[in-house]
Amino acid sequence: MMPVSDLLMEGVNLMLLGMGIVFIFLTILVVTMSGMSRLAAAIDKKQPQAVPAPQPAVPKAGEDEELVAVISAAISRFRSR
Amino acid sequence: MMPVSDLLMEGVNLMLLGMGIVFIFLTILVVTMSGMSRLAAAIDKKQPQAVPAPQPAVPKAGEDEELVAVISAAISRFRSR
Amino acid sequence: MMPVSDLLMEGVNLMLLGMGIVFIFLTILVVTMSGMSRLAAAIDKKQPQAVPAPQPAVPKAGEDEELVAVISAAISRFRSR
Amino acid sequence: MGIANLEWGQVLMMLVGCVLIYLAAVKNFEPLLLLPIGFGAILSNIPVAGIAGPDGLLGYVYHVGIETGVFPLLIFMGVGALTDFSALIAMPQTLFLGAAAQFGIFATLLGALALNLVPGFEFSMADASAIAIIGGADGPTAIFLASRLSPDLLGAIAVAAYSYMALVPIIQPPIMKALTSEADRKVTMQQLRPVSKLEKVLFPFSVLLLCILFLPSAAPLIGMLMFGNLLREVGVVDRLSRAAQNEIINIVTIFLGLAVGSKLSADKFLTVETLGILALGALAFCIGTAAGVLMGKLMHKLTGGKVNPLIGAAGVSAVPMAARVVNRVGLEADHHNFLLMHAMGPNVAGVIGSAVAAGVLLALVGG
Amino acid sequence: MGIANLEWGQVLMMLVGCVLIYLAAVKNFEPLLLLPIGFGAILSNIPVAGIAGPDGLLGYVYHVGIETGVFPLLIFMGVGALTDFSALIAMPQTLFLGAAAQFGIFATLLGALALNLVPGFEFSMADASAIAIIGGADGPTAIFLASRLSPDLLGAIAVAAYSYMALVPIIQPPIMKALTSEADRKVTMQQLRPVSKLEKVLFPFSVLLLCILFLPSAAPLIGMLMFGNLLREVGVVDRLSRAAQNEIINIVTIFLGLAVGSKLSADKFLTVETLGILALGALAFCIGTAAGVLMGKLMHKLTGGKVNPLIGAAGVSAVPMAARVVNRVGLEADHHNFLLMHAMGPNVAGVIGSAVAAGVLLALVGG
Amino acid sequence: MGIANLEWGQVLMMLVGCVLIYLAAVKNFEPLLLLPIGFGAILSNIPVAGIAGPDGLLGYVYHVGIETGVFPLLIFMGVGALTDFSALIAMPQTLFLGAAAQFGIFATLLGALALNLVPGFEFSMADASAIAIIGGADGPTAIFLASRLSPDLLGAIAVAAYSYMALVPIIQPPIMKALTSEADRKVTMQQLRPVSKLEKVLFPFSVLLLCILFLPSAAPLIGMLMFGNLLREVGVVDRLSRAAQNEIINIVTIFLGLAVGSKLSADKFLTVETLGILALGALAFCIGTAAGVLMGKLMHKLTGGKVNPLIGAAGVSAVPMAARVVNRVGLEADHHNFLLMHAMGPNVAGVIGSAVAAGVLLALVGG
Numbered sequence A, B, C: 001m002m003p004v005s006d007l008l009m010e011g012v013n014l015m016l017l018g019m020g021i022v023f024i025f026l027t028i029l030v031v032t033m034s035g036m037s038r039l040a041a042a043i044d045k046k047q048p049q050a051v052p053a054p055q056p057a058v059p060k061a062g063e064d065e066e067l068v069a070v071i072s073a074a075i076s077r078f079r080s081r
Numbered sequence D, E, F: 001m002g003i004a005n006l007e008w009g010q011v012l013m014m015l016v017g018c019v020l021i022y023l024a025a026v027k028n029f030e031p032l033l034l035l036p037i038g039f040g041a042i043l044s045n046i047p048v049a050g051i052a053g054p055d056g057l058l059g060y061v062y063h064v065g066i067e068t069g070v071f072p073l074l075i076f077m078g079v080g081a082l083t084d085f086s087a088l089i090a091m092p093q094t095l096f097l098g099a100a101a102q103f104g105i106f107a108t109l110l111g112a113l114a115l116n117l118v119p120g121f122e123f124s125m126a127d128a129s130a131i132a133i134i135g136g137a138d139g140p141t142a143i144f145l146a147s148r149l150s151p152d153l154l155g156a157i158a159v160a161a162y163s164y165m166a167l168v169p170i171i172q173p174p175i176m177k178a179l180t181s182e183a184d185r186k187v188t189m190q191q192l193r194p195v196s197k198l199e200k201v202l203f204p205f206s207v208l209l210l211c212i213l214f215l216p217s218a219a220p221l222i223g224m225l226m227f228g229n230l231l232r233e234v235g236v237v238d239r240l241s242r243a244a245q246n247e248i249i250n251i252v253t254i255f256l257g258l259a260v261g262s263k264l265s266a267d268k269f270l271t272v273e274t275l276g277i278l279a280l281g282a283l284a285f286c287i288g289t290a291a292g293v294l295m296g297k298l299m300h301k302l303t304g305g306k307v308n309p310l311i312g313a314a315g316v317s318a319v320p321m322a323a324r325v326v327n328r329v330g331l332e333a334d335h336h337n338f339l340l341m342h343a344m345g346p347n348v349a350g351v352i353g354s355a356v357a358a359g360v361l362l363a364l365v366g367g
């Protein structure tokens, strides 16, 4: 094992490097998240109708409303849960 | 690796054999299931009272109806679930 | 394998020793449980207020009653379940 | 083609599996275990597929869950989390009944050794001990001990243990009636005192402490049983208690059953030894019941008539079936004599008693 | 720093993972599987971390759950516990539709072998069989067979299988309409007879019996499917049935998806072979659908018009999506023609059919 | 007999186990973990039984779940599925508070190395790193890092981490009050903006992307955390989300606790090093809290008074305890100042922060 003083020197380095990386990482994350939020707002504004549309596989209400009832309850439970 | 033409020959064999087995298997299953259904109908007709009878271990209602309540809830849950 | 008579001799020994240990063990357990019950009664008598007290981390009702509602439902579920 | 490779032994074992499933499904014989065991027996005996082999599903499950002893211990944790020991805490002297009923175990041990006098039987001391534990009327204990002492007999032992547990309502009443008088059976017992939460929390520690001091070989079984019970009673870890009572025990039960079924192969099950095991198992239940009832009579005398001797029969465990049987026989004698709660004491005492007996056998015969 | 070690292939595979997650989350493409697969693909391609390596989480999960075949078999148990086979029991002749649709599998097998004529492709017979099973339209069967016959292609095969299952509402209708007349599609079918509980309980044994006699190599798949179904129908083991339908299948689905994703590495996925697999998979679904519909037309003739040919399309499996598609196409032709229950018969028959086909391929090509 | 084989060290460790159970059951100290850890400690120190040995239940569980790192990662998946990151998304700058609080980790690292000056201590760089992570106030991160860098100290590190997390309501308030003025604590913060579903779904990808680019060694932890969170937020895989939040995390918590307890053996726990670890752990929490509050004061200044410095204390993680403590201290200063939601931002930021710190330590000190 190396002498304690060397260990401590290395520890100080590790501390500076570690806190540095933590701060840089989280700073970039702050920037990224702000960008992400703006992007999300832009997308949401552009296609506010996007939410109901993209479910091609779900049966349309009314059409086979009665039918869904007859699908084996378990399978439908598996899919919808 | 064998030449593609041989592979293809073998593939054709596999296809014929495979589809043959699938069809034969499912044909026998059709027959078996029909027989099974007739058997089930016969059994059900023969002993329509068979359903309620065969539960020797379950306490008779009325007799210890009150008692079931006192069995540690968890154990009874384990058994009855 | 040893002769059956020896096995049987050993079996008799095992039976005597085994039943002896079972009885001694459960007898000591009877004594221990009686002592435990008396101890429990003594503790319960000594500090009847002990039950509501020792939950330092749980938020006091009224104080942040409203707040508990806003904690992310899932985390609170995890803790309280 | 499977049909060409099918051997008679495999066909017979599949029929055995079907019989187990029939008993489970139609006769309600411990269906949670016997149904997966029966299906596992069918799957394991399919030629070519090798489902119970070293690379097959059931082979893996057996290797991971039973060879290691993990599954029975997890079941024990779940049983602990499902069991309310209040009746025992209120009446600790019912432990004597739980102790007496273990005589079924040790008498059967002698019986198994004696069978060696019959040509065709060659039970070692370890085999005899594993067979004897059937008398404990406790499935996971039997599987745990058999996996340690006599893996080859595990299938037959587990089948016998669960089958006779299911047969308790048929096996016990005649013995109970033969050994007691009408007056005995009419004895009413006073209501049990309430048990405080603190007692329930201290209980698992009391049992574990004695186990540590006097019988550490029983510590895995007793320890997990008491851990499950502590999860249940301590009140601050409901999430974990529910996981032990539901998800874990249900999942493990499926795999335990299938894996036990994987030991039902023709060469190990279709032997004269299996017949011996089935006979010895019945004997074990009868002797255990009788010993419990006789100890009940002794306690009846010593307590000046406060104890109904019938409750001794519940000492074999088979929770909660044996306690219900006691209650039914009591009601037959007197329509107002409810013994269920009093029988729960010896009933759960029997679980501890057979775990202790298993510990004794492990310590003296194992390793 | 990760960025310095990132290779282009890894970046592309992460994008593939993102596409899969997009399809799952936004387009609702089999999200229960494709979302974990996509995320697993991202995690596995992170440099330095080695998450899919021998000491990484996904590496362990793959080793324990997929190399052994355990996970797909547990999913099959869950599918069995979730599936109501009543429609098939009421109309066993729909098994022919389930059989015909398996032609997609074997035609694709030939197609995969023929691709060897194109430079850059080198599919062995085992590879071709694993690819062909995509035509079975059944995820766990495809994963099981690929893990046995062609582990290197497992990632692409699983992705193709689940993607095309999700695309069934887009792939099938044009083929169904091209092969049937308006009059065909308007055929109404008589209501299914009720099925007794006894039939439902005997059904798994019937299927398993044939499997044992004639195709033991399919026994692991068929056996676990039927075990799950027995747990469901037998009525006395609800605890176990619910565990199979919920806890076990949910937990296994998460890990199965992540582990499949761990096979999406650049060197194995970003190849011309993957393009071939995707093309062949689409072909398989088309041919399977067409074969099912044509067999439906034959049955329509033979039964004197009692069978609507559309229900043949449900024979590819993809439960319950394909049956819903049949129902929708039927309603388009006649607003009062509800075919859903009649399509459930061939739909679940297709599950059995592709398990049988997998057994054939295992027996003839594997081992 | 167990009593003859009991050594003093084992007795003491069992008492340590009892103390942990007492703290869990009566004082409500992180009972979900400390109760199984305490019971595991008792079971592991039973002589003869060998429950923590290579063939014992806890030995197996440790080998399968902790040596591999699987259990902490699954807990992280569950934590992700249970955590709502909205507060952080609405106020991403609270990540600085989560960053500052990690100073507790690195200061403790120096402290652990400095302890080597005291005779009897010999902490390697890996040991010191594993000890330092206690300052992350995050149980699964601590167990994961300790299992990688210093398995011998794992028991003491896990016990210290969970104990101090439970002590947060006692440790933090004095430090918070000493470093802030009454006026500081009365600062009210404006209500958080609502966060859209799309943001919540993109969030896990944002975090994972940075992790991939800049710190792949943190990818297993961050990846599983974000996978769990994606399951929660994506909305189409509720079955999987519920499995991660309930069955998986509950089952794993039981086994993780027991397995950690199996490392509490006398020769590894009853050492002067454990005392050092306990002292350093307390130090770590104090320094982390102080650093968080001081960064809060800086943000208070820089934002012109919009940030209440108290919320910096929540940056240590210990979710959701630390956020509640902030709220309580805030309410003491002003009865209408509800800071809970604002403190949730730095609180969950602290989880990410300590996972990042763990990644740094793994990259620089580990293998």
Ligand code: NA
Pocket: D135, D136, D137, D138, D315, D316, D317, D318, D350, D351, D352, D353, D354, D355
């Ligand atoms: Na017993």
Ligand code: NA
Pocket: E135, E136, E137, E138, E315, E316, E317, E318, E350, E351, E352, E353, E354, E355
């Ligand atoms: Na199919």
Ligand code: NA
Pocket: F135, F136, F137, F138, F315, F316, F317, F318, F350, F351, F352, F353, F354, F355
């Ligand atoms: Na932290």
